[in-house]
Amino acid sequence: MSSTTDLRRTPLYERHQAAGARLVPFAGWEMPVQYAGVKEEHIAVRTSAGVFDVSHMGEIRTSGPQAAEFLQRILSNDVEKIAVGGSQYSVLCKEDGGVLDDLFTYRLADDVYLTVTNASNHAKDLAWFQRWAADFEVEVEDAFDEFAMLAVQGPTARQVVTQVLGHQLPAAFKTGGAVWNGADVLVAGTGYTGEDGVELLVPPAVAPQLWDALLAGGAVPAGLGARDTLRLEVGFHLYGNDLSEDRDPIGAGLGWACKEATGFVGSEAVAAARENGSPHGEKLVAFRFTEKGIPRGGNPVVGGGVVTSGTFSPTLGAGIGLAYVPVERAEIGTPIEVDVRGRVRAAEVAKKPLYARPR
Template sequence: MTRQTILHDKHVALGAKMVDFAGWHMPVQYSSIIEEHKAVRDGAGLFDVSHMGEIFVDGAGAKDFLNTLVPQDVAKLTDGKAVYCQLTNERGGILDDLIIYKLEENNYLIICNASRYESDFAWMVAAAAGFDVKLENRSDEFALLAVQGPAAVQIIEKLGVSTDQQSFSIKPATIDGVPVWASRTGYTGEDGWELMVENKYAPELWDKILTLGAKPIGLGARDTLRLEAALHLYGNDLDEYTTPVEAGLSWSVAKDKAADYNGKTVIMNQLANGTDKKLIGIKMLSKQIARHDYEVFFNGEKVGKVTSGGVSPMTGSNIALCYVKNLKEICPGTVVQVMIREKLHDAQVVKRPFIEKRSGGK
């Protein structure tokens, strides 16, 4: 049974093309993916991401419990701050990527991927034995609306929410008397907010944000936007057999964290001694598009695979994220080849992200 967010009828009324995604019936595009992509880079876009999961962790043991789950140091979070995390297994493999928010002392919110939050919750419940914590999966109660783009800040202000807010922070606010959690985060490489509200308030808030000038954006442009910003997609670029170090996420791993967590031995060993595979960004040197699962070659040898690939409307090139053998010769500037319809096509390794980060806040 395909599930629907509380905003489903809004998408249909706007003429969106609907698709099944992670068990949800979601809008893939309203007009055109490229137009929607540019609308977010040039102005502001509104995304329904209510399919994502919200897990609340409360209790005196919350901080220590969360610290056993992720390579990041949750103890360093101050009230209202957020951190990008990976939920790791014993091998350091990634079960999901998350954002953990410290709402207040002993009270945390975790935003999880739509396809993963049920298994994440089961994993956390099993891991919680012995900790003084209460876990609640409240994903069905909340809608999540993302307002993204350089003009997001004006829209948030017009909603009556102060925009004097740091990047990667969350705060309670009210919009027309409705309580919301306003978080300055997103998945586009742009400045923006994610507004979490109880389902019943979401349709009105959706309409209001559209009247303030944001364009509705579907999952198609969400994917091209995050790829251009070189943000990982769980299931494509991250999985149980890939560690944060291999995924190019070492920057997010705490190097001096005292507490033990799942996969710490593997992850610390990889940080010290390197990995067998690594994530790279490439730009196609021909007009072909590298897509998920296409093979990557270097000096005539198969060295890896594309995990996400597509167009980059802002650079005009076709771009991809790939995992390749960790050879030092494969670095920005190196030419590799991608097998596309049984022919090899040149691509150049480039720095990630593919476009300059323009996130706001401090």
């Protein structure tokens, strides 16, 4: 755990202080874990709109005549399918198939892409991009200092953002531009909560004023605690918990984001895991407790396996989580037991997502 003097702060740090946020170390940053409370913020996102400061996330800009070919080489998904104004989820793999990071990539123009990295992996990802770029006519730039990032999520999120920006928003998984108070805003129809909404990438200098406007428009400030409970209810991965360099994307349930025919770095190892099973012989599953208790990452699964992420679900009213278990115990409905600090709790492998928003 770093001391607070070693931690970086986003452009919204003073706003978090003023709102009474509980600030904690996270991936080298001093970040708000909650304001009014995790449950209250979670419910606000599920029922109305919440806004998260995710300015600790990193950005890498890739441009040039071979930008698409280069990204096709290092990203697991089929980059050629991203139209201008589109986005795509993928993973970054080592040669042995281990996952370096999971990413969203936006195609801003014919030969310009912006990839969003996880905060703890940004420097590592940037170095990986630069390493492989040498074989292509492409420019890789660290764009981190150019952006602050706000995620506005929930059933009324688009209404709030439309009123603030005064601009039509892109559809889900599309991107678009807007101008707010003289500043360019990149609007992406993405998020990590399972709700509708957008992510706004803006110059850091205008982020505090945009934050104020979103709150005045009805969005509730939400912290990392609610972000974690929300993403777990829909089975989204957190790098460092559910994904790591010693796990392959097939075992992690991300085979849908891997297109081995493109020849991306690590594709042969991923193809072997798809055909023969993960070398660990385990699969990442969602589970739900069938009795009282709250699972946490690191809890052993009795008989083999480990919980990678766990929490209490405010929506479902039960303990939930993700865990790697032996493949033969990964079928939906399989009963499992989790050792929570010496007390065994009954659970059941469950279908993902555990929660699905009303359509």
